[in-house]
Structures are given as structure tokens and as C-alpha cells.
Amino acid sequence: MSAAPIRPLDLPDPTGTLMFAEAAQAADVVQAQFQRNQAVLAELAADLRRDPPPFVVTCARGSSDHAATYAKYLFETQLGIVTASASPSVGSVYEARQKLDGALYLVISQSGKSPDLLRNAEAAREAGARVVALVNVEDSPLAQLAHTVVPLHAGPERSVAATKSYLSSLSAILQLAANWKNEKPLLDALEVLPDRLRAAWQADWSPLTEGLVEAHNLFVLGRGLGLAAAQEAALKFKETCGLHAEAYSSAEVKHGPMALVGPGFPVLCFAQPDETEAGMLALAQEFRARGAGVWVCSAHGDLPLVQASHPACAPLLTIQSFYRAINALALRRGHNPDVPPHLNKVTETT
Known part of the structure; x- marks a missing residue:
């Protein structure tokens, strides 16, 4: 069961958490990152255009693995390069080549020091792959293993709930793809993204915060480029609010899970402004017809989505608005989003 809501006069100031302060820095972090990483990513992209890889493999855990989901859809839709996620245990536990x-x-x-990621990076290098590390700690063991290091430049992050480091992972992936594709629309989108992130931070998502104070379960839906945002949101509901949330593709939810959606069941829909949007809006309407509690992040929904200059930027804007709302929701439910129970900032898996 969720915690009893705090009486309004006792509500903590949402702006007083580390999570709020760090998420609020994201636009400045991304702007500085774009400038500081341009040379290394331009060089890497030129190499990749000159000698294209047969495929891309991502390796990550937690929020970083959600960023890897974004990389998959971005590389496949913008570059036509098949991108697959490696299971770290295949290399670290099974030691399969x-x-x-x-x-x-x-x-x-x-952190760049989780043992399973290090073992997989080392094995990939030995197998002839080009290892690129997106890492916040530039002198970490992972950085030392990689052929190319792309620093996240997120700076120290003290809240256990990752915010600016997740967004800086997405922006680093976006900058890599834009330089790799080397076409004006995506490159131009980088120029305006920091200001769009600032606007997204100011978006009013209070209906979501108010509506989920006493919730027990939740679906978060995304599709394509937006699926990574749904995955990240579901994780944040669990770790900061004690709210059980599951992320699904709006296509996959029809294969069984949607049987749970009935009167009062909460559903959060991230409608990506691209070819997937119409299907998401239709699904949201279907769930509303069943009496479900539905919130839609969209230019056509009840949670405002700041207009993206390119559809690939929309997931970053969505999650930035979400972070402000989830921080407030955690406090409303009696939780400290900076110190989730049983969790540490750095998780070292083998």
C-alpha cells in the first residue's frame, strides 16, 4: 500500500530536494556537454562514416540501460544500423565469447566501475569491437578500457535517483547520432535543445502528481523513441514513490497486460510526436472508455509536451517535465526521493 498522503500544511517544499536541484541543472549540463564533446564526437563520427560497423551493441544497467533503448531506436531510425542490447551476465557470469x-x-x-560492465567491455575489445564509453567519471576503470571516451559531464549527482546523468546520457547519444548522420535537421536540433529543456522543466504536470497520490499500480506507455522515457519513468515511480509501475510499448501492452486496465486503473502515456503518435492517442482513448485513469503527454494531451525541433529530441523533453512531477509526487506520498529504501547511488553488479 502507498503511504498516507501528507496533510497540505505539512508538505515539504518540492524545490528543497537534491533530486529537484540536480534535475533543474540538466539544460545547462546538456548545453555545456554539446560544446565540450563536439571535437571527440565529430572525430568518432567521421571514423564511423568512413568505416561503418556491421552493427551496434549496447551494454548498460538501470537508467543507463534505458538510455541504451533510446540509442537502439535512434540509431536504427536515423542511421539504419541494427542495434542490440547485450546482457551483461553473458560475459560476466557465463563468460561466453x-x-x-x-x-x-x-x-x-x-560510475564506470561496475564489474560486469568492465568484464564485458574488456571481452568486447578482445573480440575486435570498437569500445566507446559514455561515462560520467572520466578517470574510471571503464574509461581506461575504452577506445573512445565520451564524457557525460553531468557533474556530481548526490541524489540516488539519477536525473541529469540520465538526460546527459540521452544527449550524448543524440549528439553522436547527429554527427554520425551529418545532416542538417538533426544537427540543428542540438542547437535549440537546451532552451527547450528549460521550457520543459517549467511545464505544469500537476494533474499527474495530484492524480497518483493514492495509486497502487500504474502502466507507463511509450513506443519507438519514446519507450526509453517510459522505462525511466516506471523505474522512478518505484524507487522514489514506492509505486509499482510497469513500462510497456503501446503495441506490446495489447499482448496480455491490457487485460488489467479497467475502471480506475492509472495509465500514463508518452505520445511521441512521430509516426507512433496516432496509435498512442487511440489507445489512450480506448482505455478512457473503460474508465481507466489516463494521462497523456502530448501536444494533444493533458500533460503539455514542449514542442521538439526534431522528434528525436522529444523523449528528453518528456522526461525532464516528468522529473519535476515525480519529485513532487514522492513528497506527497511521504517519501524522500533522494534516499530510496535499500538503494545505493552506485550499484556494482557482477
């Missing part, structure tokens, strides 16, 4: 000759092996990590 993979055929990775010529592949781009993208490892995403905040």
Missing part, C-alpha cells in the same frame, strides 16, 4: 569483430560496442555508465 561473442562474435563482435568490427562492431561498435557502446557502454553507458554513471
Whole structure:
């Protein structure tokens, strides 16, 4: 059961948490990151255009693995490069060798020291892959293993709930893809993204916060480029609010899980402004007809989505607005979003 709601006069100030302060820095972090990483990513992208990898493999855990989901859809839709997620246990526990000759092996990590990611990066390098590390700690063991290091430049992050480091992972992936594709629409989108993130931080998602104070379960739906945002949101509901949430593709939810959606069941829909949007809006309407509690993040929904200059930027804007709302929701439910129970900032898995 969720915690009893705090009486309004006792509500803590939502702006007083580390999570709020760190998420609020994201636009500045991304703006500085774009400037500081341009040279290394331009060089990497030129190499990748000159000698294209046969495929891309991502390796990550937690929020970083959600960023890897974004990389999959971005690389496949914008570059036509098949991108697959590696299960870290295949290399670290089973010690199974993979055929990775010529592949781009993208490892995403905040700390850069989780043993399973290190073992997989080392094995990928030995198998002939080009290892690229997206990492916040530039002198970490992972950075030392990689052929190319792309610093996240998120700075220190003290709240256990990752915010600016997750967004800086997405923005680093976006900058890599834009330079790799080397076409004006995506490159131009980088220029305006920081200001759009600032606007997204000011978006009013209070209907979501108010509506979920006493919720027990929740579906978060996304599709394509927006699926990574749904995955990240579901994780944040669990770790900061004690609210059981599951992320699904709006297509996959029809294969069984939607049987749970009935009167009063909460559903949060991230409608990506691209070819998937119409289907998401239709599904939201279907769930509303069943009496479900539905919130839609969209230009056509009840949670405002700041207009993206390119559809690939929309997931970053969505999650930035969400972070402000989830921080407030955690406090309304009696939780401290900075110190979730049983969790540490750095998780080292084997």
C-alpha cells in the first residue's frame, strides 16, 4: 500500500530536494556537454562514416540501460544500423565469447566501475569491437578500457535517483547520432535543445502528481523513441514513490497486460510526436472508455509536451517535465526521493 498522503500544511517544499536541484541543472549540463564533446564526437563520427560497423551493441544497467533503448531506436531510425542490447551476465557470469569483430560496442555508465560492465567491455575489445564509453567519471576503470571516451559531464549527482546523468546520457547519444548522420535537421536540433529543456522543466504536470497520490499500480506507455522515457519513468515511480509501475510499448501492452486496465486503473502515456503518435492517442482513448485513469503527454494531451525541433529530441523533453512531477509526487506520498529504501547511488553488479 502507498503511504498516507501528507496533510497540505505539512508538505515539504518540492524545490528543497537534491533530486529537484540536480534535475533543474540538466539544460545547462546538456548545453555545456554539446560544446565540450563536439571535437571527440565529430572525430568518432567521421571514423564511423568512413568505416561503418556491421552493427551496434549496447551494454548498460538501470537508467543507463534505458538510455541504451533510446540509442537502439535512434540509431536504427536515423542511421539504419541494427542495434542490440547485450546482457551483461553473458560475459560476466557465463563468460561466453561473442562474435563482435568490427562492431561498435557502446557502454553507458554513471560510475564506470561496475564489474560486469568492465568484464564485458574488456571481452568486447578482445573480440575486435570498437569500445566507446559514455561515462560520467572520466578517470574510471571503464574509461581506461575504452577506445573512445565520451564524457557525460553531468557533474556530481548526490541524489540516488539519477536525473541529469540520465538526460546527459540521452544527449550524448543524440549528439553522436547527429554527427554520425551529418545532416542538417538533426544537427540543428542540438542547437535549440537546451532552451527547450528549460521550457520543459517549467511545464505544469500537476494533474499527474495530484492524480497518483493514492495509486497502487500504474502502466507507463511509450513506443519507438519514446519507450526509453517510459522505462525511466516506471523505474522512478518505484524507487522514489514506492509505486509499482510497469513500462510497456503501446503495441506490446495489447499482448496480455491490457487485460488489467479497467475502471480506475492509472495509465500514463508518452505520445511521441512521430509516426507512433496516432496509435498512442487511440489507445489512450480506448482505455478512457473503460474508465481507466489516463494521462497523456502530448501536444494533444493533458500533460503539455514542449514542442521538439526534431522528434528525436522529444523523449528528453518528456522526461525532464516528468522529473519535476515525480519529485513532487514522492513528497506527497511521504517519501524522500533522494534516499530510496535499500538503494545505493552506485550499484556494482557482477
